[in-house]
Amino acid sequence: MQLRLEFQTTKKGGDSMLDYILKMKTIYDNLAVVGEPVKDRDHILQLLGGLGPDYNSIVASLTAREDDLSLHSVYNILLTHEQRLHLQHSSPTDLPFASAHMAYVPSRQPSRQPSRPHQPRHYHHPSIPQHQVSSSSNKPPTRFHPQQPRNHHPIPSAHNKQHHLSTRPQC
DSSP states (O other): OHHHHHHHHOOOTTSOHHHHHHHHHHHHHHHHHTTOOOOHHHHHHHHHHTOOGGGHHHHHHHHHOSSOOOHHHHHHHHHHHHHHHHHHHSOGGGSOHHHHHGGGOOOOOOTTSOOOOOOOSOOOOTTSOGGGEEEOTTSOOOOOOTTSOTTOOEEEOTTSOEEEESSOOOO
16 A cells, blocks of 8 residues: 555656656566556556646647557656756856757868758748748849848758748748
8 A cells, every 4th residue: 555655646857757667667576576566558647647847848749649658658758858958057158068069060172072952941820921032043042141131041841942031031
């Protein structure tokens, strides 16, 4: 009876996700040893029920699923979500130097090598109606240049042709 109560009332609190998962798994395994096995689905629901508000989005996502996930899959999803939360709440000084500055390293290609398709810096935003985008397929592909006017933003199309915003959308 004590194990069942502990299983139903254990919360993550300030524990790491790994510690919380291991604590719940130990209780789950001990219940099976004493002849009171818990179904995986109930284990998952208890595990999710013990999470705090930082996990509301992932709990809603997992409980809304029609298909059943394995315990292993749920563990991985929760551990990944914890890592994501940690990265979102850490300051740039907490990140390793290389990963914090990787976005600022320019790519240099020798001019004699055939150029590979570059990754555009601007993408078509779904809230911009297509009628505001004019085709410029007769022009050579352009690259982003900071000196260009602010209303000139290349937008890739589905056919790998460049398009340009005719006007900057007003917010």
